[in-house]
Amino acid sequence: MSNAVEVRNIYFSYGYEEVLKNIDLSIQEGAFISILGPNGSGKTTLLKNICKLLKPLKGEIFVDDKDLNKIAFKELAKIMAVAHQDSNVNFEFTVYDIVMMGRYPYQKRFKSESENDVKIVKRAMENTETWALREKSIHEISGGERQRVIIARALAQEPKILLLDEPISQLDIKHQINILNLCKRLNREEKITIITTLHDINLAARYSDYILLMNKGEIKAFGLPESVLTKENIQDVYGIEVKLIKLDDYKVPYIVPVSS
Numbered sequence: 001m002s003n004a005v006e007v008r009n010i011y012f013s014y015g016y017e018e019v020l021k022n023i024d025l026s027i028q029e030g031a032f033i034s035i036l037g038p039n040g041s042g043k044t045t046l047l048k049n050i051c052k053l054l055k056p057l058k059g060e061i062f063v064d065d066k067d068l069n070k071i072a073f074k075e076l077a078k079i080m081a082v083a084h085q086d087s088n089v090n091f092e093f094t095v096y097d098i099v100m101m102g103r104y105p106y107q108k109r110f111k112s113e114s115e116n117d118v119k120i121v122k123r124a125m126e127n128t129e130t131w132a133l134r135e136k137s138i139h140e141i142s143g144g145e146r147q148r149v150i151i152a153r154a155l156a157q158e159p160k161i162l163l164l165d166e167p168i169s170q171l172d173i174k175h176q177i178n179i180l181n182l183c184k185r186l187n188r189e190e191k192i193t194i195i196t197t198l199h200d201i202n203l204a205a206r207y208s209d210y211i212l213l214m215n216k217g218e219i220k221a222f223g224l225p226e227s228v229l230t231k232e233n234i235q236d237v238y239g240i241e242v243k244l245i246k247l248d249d250y251k252v253p254y255i256v257p258v259s260s
């Protein structure tokens with residue numbers, strides 16, 4: 001099976017301080033990967049390098065077997081979609097208009113949207129439970145609703161690879177599960193490769209095929225959830241002691257901090 005994303009020995013810095021150091025990893029097509037790690041460990045920066053928003057100082061990135069430097073942005077947008085935490089919208093667009101923007105890579109200049117565009121946008125909005133919000137201004141909805149709209153826009157791009165930065169950070173528990181279930185369904189049924197940053201270790205363990213654990217700009221561990229999320233790795237990276245509790249229904253143990 002080929003790789004959706006290959007990151008070869010990349011380094012990145014915003015200034016003097018190195019934020020990514022020698023990151024080397026291959027993500028198989030069709031995998032569901034969660035990137036975990038403490039605040040400031042470089043998760044978002046890595047995603048931004050993978051989606052060409054930032055350029056590594058050294059190293060190479062391949063997406064869909066092509067050198068990222070050689071893929072035009074519009075072409076890349078048909079392969080990879082990104083839902084960022086900090087997607088700012090300064091104009092009074094409706095929620096529907098925002099999601100329709102996801103069809104941009106497929107639209108011809110000065111042509112209005114096709115029936116197919118409308119169909120795909122509707123499906124993306126139904127999947128993310130945002131269809132009922134379609135006529136509202138993007139500024140009139142809650143943070144959690146907005147997060148779902150940004151994901152709907154990414155889905156409207158019909159990507160082979162979906163990058164998500166903290167997609168559930170502002171969602172209530174029901175919508176957290178709904179979004180992760182949707183990602184899982186897209187992953188299993190439509191073979192979309194999912195690469196997401198998350199803070200919730202237990203949800204990451206439950207939904208992901210593989211976990212990438214980052215620490216101080218480096219890869220601490222990459223592999224199956226049960227092999228990465230060990231007591232020792234968590235202690236090393238987060239500096240807290242945890243207990244692993246075996247639950248009947250789940251392959252991966254539940255991780256709880258030990259209170260002092």
Ligand SMILES: Nc1ncnc2c1ncn2[C@@H]1O[C@H](COP(=O)(O)OP(=O)(O)OP(=O)(O)O)[C@@H](O)[C@H]1O
Pocket residue numbers: 014015019037038039040041042043044045046
């Ligand atoms: N635009 C920027 N300019 C300068 N430094 C930055 C910038 N963005 C991030 N950094 C720094 O780079 C480091 C990594 O940040 P990054 O956002 O990638 O971490 P993260 O693991 O995603 O953190 P979090 O869990 O808090 O979202 C941090 O030390 C941060 O302060």
